Amino acid sequence: MASAQDAVRSVVERFLDSPVADWTAAILALVLGWYAGKLVVRLVGRSVARRFQRPSLTKTVLGGIRAGVMVLAVILAARALRFQASDILLSVTVFSAVLGLVLAPIVGSVINGLFVLADQPYEIGDMIEFVELDTRGYVEDITIRYTKVFTLENSFLVIPNASMRERDIVNYSAEDPRSRLSLEVLVTYEGDLEEARAILERAARETPGVIESGPDIRVGGARYPSAPVAYIKEFADHGVLLQLRYWVTEPYYMPRIRSKIQETVWDHLDDADVEIAYPHQHHVFDETSGVARVDVEGRRDRSSAPPEEFDGRD
Structure with missing residues (x-):
């Protein structure tokens, strides 16, 4: 009986010391982080909506909460894979270089998206007009990267926020719809x-x-x-x-x-x-x-x- 227990214990120890166990723990952490983010958003969604009273800010804050939970899950997954601090630092350095060379326009749109959310030139559901395009439409969605407008011609315009801040926009629904x-x-x-x-x-x-x-x-x-x-x-x-x-x-x-x-x-x-x-x-x-x-x-x-x-x- 003791020999059987020792054999099982030996198999479990070998499994825990193997890379398969590390990858299993990392994947499990990511999956749990994904569902935990959705659960947290569901629990605090109403409170956040009452606090900010703006659909665009509410969506941004809830998206940030989900992103924060996923970051924690990624950190746990990295620890499960036994990443060292030097490896993480090297990954951050490489990522920063790639970010600076390739993703600079996206970062610019994110920054401008934060300004759009702070300045509040328009809100989801507002009717706006692009003066230079002579086009009107409804604001369908606002993210930190882009603004989606559903035009009166039954088409979508997806415009980066960096470009939105440089355009002349008439908001027909601001404050008073009259x-x-x-x-x-x-x-x-x-x-x-x-x-x-x-x-x-x-x-x-x-x-x-x-x-x-x-x-x-x-x-x-x-x-x-x-x-x-x-x-x-x-x-x-x-x-x-x-x-x-x-x-x-x-x-x-x-x-x-x-x-x-x-x-x-x-x-x-x-x-x-x-x-x-x-x-x-x-x-x-x-x-x-x-x-x-x-x-x-x-x-x-x-x-x-x-x-x-x-x-x-x-």
Whole structure:
């Protein structure tokens, strides 16, 4: 009986001293670290979300927690594989060299991603516009490396954060989703100007998605009327330029709302003393204009007629 126990003990000792045992322990540490990270994130996820109240920061913090648990698992795996301090130092040195030569752009994006998270120029779910690209979309995801935008053309833009910080971006959803838009209409001088302004304001109020009335909307230190208002912007060459300013409740359907307002204005013009102006040109000749020599199809050829018959009065 004792010899059997000694044999088992000998086999176990040889297994523990073999490289197979070291690799088994290392793999087990990594697997347990993976699942432990998921468990920790599940346990503290709600508390972190209530603490930061921003989806992007919440995802970043929870990702950092999982990464920290995995780092501990990697350290345990390294100890199981009996890495020495000199080996770890050499690995760090080699990794740093590779990081500096190959992964510098990624590190730059990570650093810029931290600035994006700190500056808060946009958040997940916001509608933004790239000015130079003339493209709008919704922020789908923000990581420390890139920002993912789902465009209105049903496509994805994945842009490194280093590039995002250098772009001109308009955020239509920041703080207050209400947005003020404008529409310019050129009407003739002969029409009823007050009626034209009334038509513009009524068309905006009748359009779904436009704020009809209410308290003034505050932007910074200024206050603007919430109801649609038509102003005289300019006495132009071909007519009076009117500008309609109105507020929309959400910035997601601005082209549709603008088109609907223009359709309503067009329908109301039939029964109104208002006309849309367009360029007109009048050529006036008087005694200071000289002599206009013209020819009419079917008349005699100018070369065969006396010069005095073609004095511009035919």
